[in-house]
Structures are given as structure tokens and as C-alpha cells.
Amino acid sequence: MTNNKYGSLIIEKDENNEFLDTYNDGTLQIDRESQQLLVDDIANTILLVIFGVVAVVGSSYSLFGEGETMVISASASASSTDNSVVVNEIEVVDGNNNKSDNNDNNNDHEHSPFFNVTLPWKQVQMSDSHSLSSNSMNNHYKAVIEFCSDPTQDLYGYGLLGECIPGQTTVLIRMKPKQFYHLTLVNNGHIDTNLHTHGLHVSGVGTVDDVTRLVEPGKCITYDYNILDDADVGTYWYHPHRHPLTTRSAYGGAYGMLIVDETVNDYYPPQIENFLKHNEVLLQFSSMFNKKLPNATRSNKVNHQTKLDLTIQPEMYYYFRVSSVVYAESVNYVEFIPHNACDVRPIAYDGVYRSEIPHPGNSTNKHMMTVSSRVDLSVRCSEDAEIHFHQGAGPSDESKMVQIHLASSSSSSSTTIVTTNDDPTDVTLSPNFPSSPYWDMELETSWKPRRPYYMPNLADPKFKVDEKWHISMDDYFLNGTKGVSVNQVTWDPDVAIRTFDLGQLIEFPIMLSQSHPYHAHINRMQIVEPGGCGGRFEEGEYFDTIVQSSDKKECNVRQKFFDFAGRIVIHCHRFGHEDQGMMTWIDVLGGHGHGMSGAPQTNCSAVL
Numbered sequence: 156m157t158n159n160k161y162g163s164l165i166i167e168k169d170e171n172n173e174f175l176d177t178y179n180d181g182t183l184q185i186d187r188e189s190q191q192l193l194v195d196d197i198a199n200t201i202l203l204v205i206f207g208v209v210a211v212v213g214s215s216y217s218l219f220g221e222g223e224t225m226v227i228s229a230s231a232s233a234s235s236t237d238n239s240v241v242v243n244e245i246e247v248v249d250g251n252n253n254k255s256d257n258n259d260n261n262n263d264h265e266h267s268p269f270f271n272v273t274l275p276w277k278q279v280q281m282s283d284s285h286s287l288s289s290n291s292m293n294n295h296y297k298a299v300i301e302f303c304s305d306p307t308q309d310l311y312g313y314g315l316l317g318e319c320i321p322g323q324t325t326v327l328i329r330m331k332p333k334q335f336y337h338l339t340l341v342n343n344g345h346i347d348t349n350l351h352t353h354g355l356h357v358s359g360v361g362t363v364d365d366v367t368r369l370v371e372p373g374k375c376i377t378y379d380y381n382i383l384d385d386a387d388v389g390t391y392w393y394h395p396h397r398h399p400l401t402t403r404s405a406y407g408g409a410y411g412m413l414i415v416d417e418t419v420n421d422y423y424p425p426q427i428e429n430f431l432k433h434n435e436v437l438l439q440f441s442s443m444f445n446k447k448l449p450n451a452t453r454s455n456k457v458n459h460q461t462k463l464d465l466t467i468q469p470e471m472y473y474y475f476r477v478s479s480v481v482y483a484e485s486v487n488y489v490e491f492i493p494h495n496a497c498d499v500r501p502i503a504y505d506g507v508y509r510s511e512i513p514h515p516g517n518s519t520n521k522h523m524m525t526v527s528s529r530v531d532l533s534v535r536c537s538e539d540a541e542i543h544f545h546q547g548a549g550p551s552d553e554s555k556m557v558q559i560h561l562a563s564s565s566s567s568s569s570t571t572i573v574t575t576n577d578d579p580t581d582v583t584l585s586p587n588f589p590s591s592p593y594w595d596m597e598l599e600t601s602w603k604p605r606r607p608y609y610m611p612n613l614a615d616p617k618f619k620v621d622e623k624w625h626i627s628m629d630d631y632f633l634n635g636t637k638g639v640s641v642n643q644v645t646w647d648p649d650v651a652i653r654t655f656d657l658g659q660l661i662e663f664p665i666m667l668s669q670s671h672p673y674h675a676h677i678n679r680m681q682i683v684e685p686g687g688c689g690g691r692f693e694e695g696e697y698f699d700t701i702v703q704s705s706d707k708k709e710c711n712v713r714q715k716f717f718d719f720a721g722r723i724v725i726h727c728h729r730f731g732h733e734d735q736g737m738m739t740w741i742d743v744l745g746g747h748g749h750g751m752s753g754a755p756q757t758n759c760s761a762v763l
Contacts, residue, residue, distance in 0.1 A: 267327050267435075267437055268577075268579065268582045268584070269327075269436070269437040269438070269458050269463075269579055269582060270325065270326075270327040270412070270437070270458060270459075270579055271324070271577070271579055272314065272315055272318070272324065272325075272326050272327065273326070273327045273328075273329060274298050274300060274315075274326050274327065274328045274329070275298060275315075276296035276297070276298045276329075276336065277296060277297055277298065278293060278295070278296055279295040279296060279297050279337070280293070280295075281293075281295050294333065294334045294335055295334075295335045295337070296334060296335070296336050296337070297336070297337040297338070297339070298336070298337075298338055298339070299315075299316045299338075299339045299341060299763065300313055300314075300315070300316075300326055300328075300338060300339070300340055300341070300350070301313065301314050301315065301316045301317070301318070301319040301340075301341045301343055302319070302340060302341065302342050302343065302344050302348050302350075302395070302409065303319035303320070303321050303343045303344050304321050304343075304344030304345050304346065304404075304407070305321040305322065306345045308321070308322065309403065309407050310322030310407045310408055311344060311395075311403075311404040311405075311407035311408050311409035312324045312325065312407075312408045312409055313325055313326050313409055313410075313411050314326060316341055316763075319343065321344075321407070321408065322407060322408040323408070323459065324459070325408075325410070325411040325412075325458075325459045326411050327411065327412050327413075327414070327437070328393065328411065328412070328413040328414070329413075329414045329415075329416055330380065330382060330413070330414070330415050330416070331382070331415065331416050331418050332382040332383070332384060332385040332386075332387055332388065332415060332418060333381070333382065333383070333384075333385055333418075334381070334382070335379070335380070335381050336378075336379070336380040336381070337377055337378070337379055338350070338377065338378045338379075338380065339375055339376070339377045339378075339762050339763065340370060340375065340376050340377070340378065341375050341759055341763070342370045342371065342372050342373065342374055342375070342376075343372070343373075344372060344404075345372055346372065346397075346400055346403070346404070347369045347370065347371050347372070347397055347400065348369070348370060348395045348397050348400070348404060348409075349366060349368055349369055349370060349376070349395060349396055349397050350378065350393055350394075350395065350396075351364060351366055351393060351394060351395065351396035352364055352378075352380065352391060352393050352413060353391055353392050353393060353394065353413075353527060353699070354389070354391040354392070354505060354506045354529070354679070354699045355380065355382065355391060355413075355415075356382070356383065356387060356607070356609060356677060356678065356679070356717075356718070357380055357381070357382070357677065357719070358677070358718075358719040358721065358748060359676055359677050359719060359721055359722040359723055359724065360719075360720075360721035360722055360748055360749070360750070360751045360752075360753070361379075361748055361751040361752070361753050362377060362378060362379045362753045362754050363378065363379055363380060363753075364378070364380075364676065364677070365722065365753045366396040366397075366398075366676075366724055367648045367722075368753045368755075368756075369397055369756070370756040371756060373759075374756040374757065374758065374759065375756065375757055375758070375759040375761075375762050375763065376754075376755075376756045376757070377754065377757075377762055382415055383607070383609070383718065384607035384608055384609065385418055385419055386419075386604075386605035386606055386607045387415065387607040387609075387610075388415045388416060388417050388418075389414075389415055389503055389505075389506030389507060389508070389529070389531070390412070390413075390414060390476040390477070390478060390503065390506050390529040390530075390531055391412075391413040391414070391415065391478075391506050391529065392410060392411065392412050392413055392439065392478045392480065392527070392529070393410065393411055393413050394409060394410040394411075394480070395409050398646060398648075398733070398734065398738065399734035399735070399736075400734070401730050401733055401734055402482070402730035402731050402733075402734045405480070405482075405730055406443050406445065406482055406730065408459070410439075410441070410480050411439075412437060412439045412458075412478055414437070414476065415506070416432070417431050417432055419605075422605075424594060425589060426589040426590055426591040426593070426596050427591065427592065427593075427594065427602075429586070429587035429588070429589060429590045430472055430473075430474050430533070430590045430591055430592055431474055433586070433587040433590075434471075434472065434473045434474050434584070434586040434587055434590045435473070435474050435476065436465065436467075436473050436474065436475045436476065436534070436584070437458065437476050438457055438458065438463075438475060438476070438477045438478070438542070438556075438557065439457065439458050439459075439477075439478040439479075439480065440455075440456070440457055440477065440478070440479050440480070440487075440489065440524075440544040440556060441454075441455070441456045441457075441459075441479075441480040441481065442454070442455050442479075442480075442481045442482070442484070442487065442544060442546065443481075443482045444482060444483060444484075445482060445483065445731075446483075453553065455544065455553060455554065455556060456556075457544070457556040457557060458579055460579060460580045461580075462555075462556065462557070462558070462580055463556065463557045463558070463579070463580055463581075463582065464557075464558050464560065464580065464581045464582070465557055465558065465559050465560065465582050465583075465584070466559075466560040466561070466562050466582070466583040466584070467536065467559065467560075467561065467562065467583075467584050467586075468561070468562055468584075468585060468586055469536065469537060469538075469561040469562070470535060470536075470537060471535060471586050471590055472533055472534070472535045472586075472590045472591050472592055473533075473534050473535070473584070473586065473590070474502070474531065474532075474533065474534075474592075475531065475532040475533075475534045476529070476531050477489055477524075477529060477530050477531070477532060478528075478529045479524040479525070479526065479527065479528050479529070479544070480526070480527065481524075481525075481526040481527075481546075482526075482729075482730055482731070483526075483729055483730075483731065484526070484546040484547075485525060485526060485669065485670050485671070485672050485702050485729065486523060486524075486525065486546070486547060486690070486702060487523070487524045487525070487526070487528075487544065487545065487546050487547075488521055488522065488523060488524065488543075488544070488545055488546070488547060489521075489522045489524060489530070489542065489543075489544055490520065490521040490522070490542070490543045490544075490545065490550060491520040491521075491534075491540050491541070491542055491543075492540060492541045492542075492543060492550050493538075493540065494518075494520040494521075495520075496536055496537065496538045496539065496540035496559075497518075497520065497534055497535060497536040497537070497540050497559070498518045498533075498534070498535045498536075498537075499518050499519050499520050499522070499532050499533070499534050500513035500514040500518060500519060500532065500533045500592065501513070501514045501519060501522070501530055501531070501532060501533075501691075502514075502531040502532060502533055502592060503529075503530065503531035504528075504529070504530055504531075504691060504693075504696055504697065504698055505528060505529050505530075505679065505697065505698045505699045505700065506529055506679075506699070507606075507610060507679060507696070507697040507698075508531075508604035508605075508606070509604070509693075509696060510603060510604075510612075510695055510696060511601050511602070511603060512592060512601060512602055512603075512604055513533045513592040513593070513601060515601055519532075522691065523690035523691045524691070525672045525700050525701075525702045525728065526672050526700070526728050526729055526730075527672065527674060527699075527700045527728045528691070528700060530691070533592040536559055536561060537561075538561065539558075539559055539560055539561055540559040541555050541557065541558055541559065542555075542556055542557035542559065543555050543556065544556050562583070562585075608717075609678070609715070609717035609718060610679065610681070610697055611715075612681070612695070613660060613681045613683070613713040613714075613715060614681065614683050614695060614713070618660055618713075618715075619660065620660050620661070620662045620713065621655075621659040621660050621661060622655070622659065622661050622662070623661070623662045623663075623664070624653065624661055624662075624663060625642075625663070625664050625666065625709075626641065626642065626663050626664070626665045626666065626673060626725070627641070627642050627643075627666045627667055628641060628665070628666065628667040628668050628670075628671035628673060628727055628737070629641070629642070629643060629667065630667070630670075630671075638735075638736075639671070639727065639732045639735050639736065639737035640736065640737060641725060641726065641727070641737060641738065641739045642739075644739045645735075645736030645737070645738075645739070646726075646736045646737075646738040646739060647739070648740075651722075651739070651740050651741060651742035652725075652739040652740065652741060653741050653742070654741070654742045654743070654744055655716055655741060655742075655743055655744070656716070656743070656744050656745045657716050657717075657718075657719075657720050657743050657744065657745040657746035658715070658716060658717070658745075659715070659716055660713060660714075660715045661713070661714055661715075661716075662683070662711060662712070662713050663680070663711070663712050663713070663714060664709040664710070664711050665701060665703060665709060665710045665711075665712060666708065666709045666710075668701055668702050668703045668710065669702060669703055669704070669705055670729075671727040671729065671732060671737065672700050672701065672702045672727060672728040672729065673700065673701050673702075673725070673727065673728075674699060674700040674701075674725070674726055674727070674728040675699060675714065675723065675724075675725045676699075676723050676724045676725070677719055677723050678714050678715065678716055678717060678723065679697045679698060679699045679714075680697065680698055680699070680701065680712035680713065680714045681695065681696070681697050681712060681713050681714070682694050682695065682696060682697075682698065682701075682710065682711070682712050683695075683711050683712060683713050684707070684709075684710050684711040684712070688701060688702075688703045688704060688707055688710035689703060689704020689705075689706065689707055690702070690704060692704075692710065698712075700728050716743045718746075719743065719746065719748065720743045720744060720745060720746030720747065720748055720749035721742065721743060721746075721748055721749050721750065721751065722740050722741075722742065722743075723740060723741045723742075723743055724738065724739075724740045725738070725739060725740065725741060726738030726739070
């Protein structure tokens with residue numbers, strides 16, 4: 156083969172979504188009539204067909220909108236003997252000079268200023284090897300993440316392969332709906348581990364989110380994820396779920412944030428589009444305190460750092476995505492000080508948009524969280540403020556995690572400027588304008604978001620409850636012995652506590668969750684308790700982890716088993732209680748994949 160530089164091609168489309176003309180620089184050309192991309196080799200002319208995308212030997216790139224320009228620059232190798240072309244590199248530039256390549260990482264936010272590392276997804280071409288044109292499936296991505304540890308200090312962490320530092324590093328994971336992700340976990344730690352995606356609506360069996368799958372030190376295991384509905388977007392997190400070592404590894408630093416990004420275009424008004432997609436603040440608060448340890452001290456962090464200085468524009472709406480990771484305390488608070496400095500309104504709970512956005516009530520400057528909650532907030536500040544993360548004792552020097560600074564009005568910009576440096580402890584943001592959580596900015600009208608098909612309003616009379624089954628988060632066994640359990644049952648990976656059928660709608664009155672946050676995998680729960688269950692737990696909203704208030708005897712929720720048969724794990728999300736056995740599982744019968752075993756761990760040389 157010989158290498159030939161093919162130059163560049165400019166493709167422009169008019170308001171009717173048609174190509175303006177035939178462009179030809181002597182080596183690449185676009186034919187307006189057939190919408191075909193022509194590659195002119197000395198010996199052969201190779202056709203690469205466009206059907207809404209540019210298909211270049213297995214790599215595809217979406218065409219840009221009307222009036223925009225796409226520039227393709229490529230170098231290729233051509234063979235006159237087998238009539239084929241291999242593209243060595245390709246670059247796409249839109250009208251804003253944003254570039255991508257055939258190792259597309261599938262992220263609108265390739266780098267977040269709030270984390271040192273974002274997981275780089277690499278596109279996997281699933282194409283017909285005998286054809287250059289169609290049959291390409293370009294929604295498959297793969298990546299590698301490393302688990303590491305320091306046994307001398309009992310520290311753990313996640314990082315890119317070869318870059319993991321126990322107790323220090325973490326990786327931000329971003330996904331999109333209707334994409335296929337293949338994530339290989341390399342265990343370079345000294346204990347068995349696995350990886351649980353907290354909150355995602357994905358299968359609990361096979362190679363997806365089966366928490367009974369383990370990977371030993373020095374081995375690898377691969378997970379497969381696919382988010383089914385493009386309305387299922389939100390804020391999530393991930394951590395090990397290896398029983399009974401969850402406490403040890405998460406307490407030591409092995410956890411991270413996971414975001415499923417909005418992908419729908421031309422649906423939101425510009426101000427909401429900017430608010431949701433471009434004016435983002437990521438905050439993962441953690442608080443680790445084990446009073447049983449000698450000389451125990453509390454360790455508070457934000458995004459795995461001890462502090463964050465955040466500079467934003469005054470009177471501008473930002474989209475705060477907040478995650479909490481707490482070792483012991485069931486109830487925690489995110490609090491803005493002073494209370495009148497910022498207008499703060501909930502947008503989503505546990506990765507699910509509220510039924511009305513934003514929250515129509517008064518500003519919520521002190522928001523309740525559990526050990527594993529997430530909340531998305533609309534935040535607009537009129538003066539400098541502090542964000543505290545505490546366990547109910549109120550703000551203190553120890554709980555102060557974020558200092559919000561307001562930039563001078565003269566520094567405002569109409570474009571997004573993300574950070575002036577690569578220091579995740581000191582971030583400066585300038586927003587995309589306009590930005591607002593309201594559908595009509597002037598009238599400040601709220602709106603109802605899209606919801607995935609597997610999160611309908613289960614309180615609607617058209618839904619018939621198939622069964623009512625109580626959940627009790629018990630501190631004592633019936634014989635009077637102290638010990639934690641779910642309905643008097645402790646963890647046994649081979650024995651389910653109950654069976655239900657796929658598609659059934661079950662009402663669960665949850666009892667005694669005040670000190671035992673109740674968490675259910677896969678299918679989130681809608682609160683149907685009249686007046687809600689206290690704190691953040693509003694009637695009609697969806698959650699994956701619930702703590703009822705002390706004045707509530709029970710918290711009634713409904714859960715419908717959509718899509719996935721097999722294991723659904725339920726447990727107390729206080730790490731220590733989970734490891735002590737306060738965990739069991741429901742077996743959902745009747746669907747595809749029931750009883751499916753996941754691929755075992757493997758030698759890393761086979762998958763890397």
C-alpha cells in the first residue's frame with residue numbers, strides 16, 4: 156500500500172436540507188444528485204455512500220444542520236489490487252470549529268472542569284466487512300477503567316489504565332441513551348471487586364449490572380450497558396458492590412460520578428437547551444466517618460478534593476448536578492449559606508426529572524439527601540455564597556465544601572468559557588446565554604418534562620396494582636437477637652426473598668427506613684404516600700433510595716417491573732449494614748434473560 160494525502164472536502168446544505176452544489180478539490184468530491192461521496196484514486200474511484208451520515212470506511216459522522224459547514228480532512232491508503240480504501244485519520248469541523256475524529260468519545264462534554272479525568276469512550280465499528288457503504292452500526296463504544304488499591308493505607312480508587320492512584324483519583328463517566336457501551340474493568344487492586352452503576356435502568360443479570368459477578372486481582376471483566384429511552388437522562392454514580400467488601404473499598408475512595416446526557420435536539424427553547432446542556436456544575440459530596448475506628452475523624456470531600464472555589468456570573472441560572480456518598484448517616488443536607496444569596500430549586504431527584512420543572516415553591520436553600528442521593532438544582536446567585544454538606548448539625552468550617560464567587564459583570568460573555576486552568580479545585584464558568592429553567596423566561600412558566608416509558612404515573616387509575624407487599628428494614632430478629640435484615644432475611648445470592656412476574660405493578664409500604672435507607676436496583680420507585688414521605692420525598696416523584704421521616708409509620712411506593720427479568724437487588728444503602736447482610740433480592744420471572752449468567756472474569760490480555 157501507498158499513502159496518499161487526499162486533501163479536504165467542504166459540504167454545505169441549504170434550508171431544504173439539500174447539498175448546495177458539487178464540490179471538488181481534485182481528489183474528493185460530493186455528488187449533489189446521488190448524495191454520494193467520491194474518493195478519486197489514481198487507479199480506482201471508490202464510492203462511499205451518504206444516507207444522512209458520511210460513511211467513510213466504517214466511520215460515520217452526522218451531517219450538521221442547515222446552513223452549517225462540515226469539513227472532512229483525511230489521509231488514506233489505497234490499493235489498486237483489492238479495490239479498497241483505508242482511511243488512516245479523519246477530522247470533522249463544524250461551523251463552530253469543533254473537531255471530532257474516528258475515535259469519537261461520544262461526549263458533548265469531552266472534559267469537565269470539575270474532574271481531572273473523563274472516561275474516553277472509543278467508537279467500535281460494527282460493520283459488514285464485505286461492504287464499504289451501509290450496515291455500519293456506529294452506536295457502539297468501548298472503554299477501560301482501572302480499580303486500584305494501597306493495602307498499607309486501605310485506600311482504593313478508579314482511574315484510567317495506568318493512571319489510577321488509590322484514594323485520590325476518580326473518573327467521570329458520561330453516557331448517552333440508545334448507545335451500546337462495553338466497559339472493561341481491570342482489577343489492579345489487592346481484593347476482589349466489581350462495578351455497580353447506581354440508578355441506571357439496566358438488566359441485573361448477564362454482563363450488565365449483576366452484582367454477584369466478581370473480578371479477582373490481576374483479572375478483567377467486561378460490562379455491557381444500553382439505556383433504552385432517550386428521555387432517561389440524569390445524574391448517577393458508580394461504586395463497587397462486592398459483598399461484603401463494599402464498605403472497605405467505597406470508604407477508601409472507590410466511587411465516581413456518572414452522567415447520562417440529554418441528546419434530543421430542537422425540543423427545548425434555547426434558554427433551557429443552554430441551561431441543561433451547557434451551563435453545568437458537577438458536585439459529588441462525600442462524607443466518611445466510622446465511629447468504630449480508633450481515632451476516628453470525618454473526611455469530607457467534593458469531587459474527591461478537599462474544597463472547590465467556583466466563580467460564576469451573577470443572576471445567571473446554572474444547572475447544578477449533585478451526588479452524595481456517605482458512609483453512615485442516613486440523612487444529610489446540602490445547604491447554601493447565606494440562605495438569601497441564591498435562588499435554588501430542584502429539577503430532578505435520583506436521576507429523574509421532577510414532574511414539574513422547576514420546583515414551583517419557595518427557594519430550597521437547604522436540601523435533604525440520603526447516603527446515596529442525587530439532586531439536580533437550578534441555581535441563580537445574587538451574591539457570594541458557600542455550599543455546606545453536613546449531617547444535620549448545621550454549617551461549620553468542616554462542612555464548608557464550595558465557595559461561590561460572583562464574577563464582575565464586565566467579565567460576562569456570550570460564549571461558553573470553561574475554566575482558566577486544569578485545576579478542579581478552582582473553576583471559573585461563563586454561561587451560554589440565554590439560560591433559564593423556565594419555558595417562558597419572562598413569565599417564568601414551569602413545564603412538564605419527557606419521561607421514559609418505564610416511568611409512567613403509576614398513581615393513575617388506569618394502572619391496576621397487582622399486589623401489596625410490605626418491606627421492613629429490621630434491626631432485630633424475631634427471637635430478639637440484634638441484627639440487621641430485610642423482612643428478617645439476610646443476603647443469600649442463591650435464594651430470592653420473593654418472585655414477581657415481569658410487568659407486574661407492586662405497591663410496597665416501606666417501614667423502618669428512617670435509619671436504613673431503602674434502595675432498589677433497576678426499576679425506580681414512585682411515591683404514592685399521601686403528602687409524601689417527608690423531606691425531599693414528594694408524592695408523585697420517582698426515587699431509587701428512600702428514607703421516610705420519623706413521623707411516618709410507612710412510606711407507600713409503587714414499582715412496576717419493566718423490561719428486565721431476573722435479579723433485582725434491594726438493600727439498606729448504609730455500606731456497613733449492606734455488608735452485614737441487610738440485603739436480599741427479588742426474582743422477576745417471565746422475561747428474556749432470566750437466569751442468564753454473565754461472562755466470567757478473564758485474562759486481561761484477551762480483552763485489552
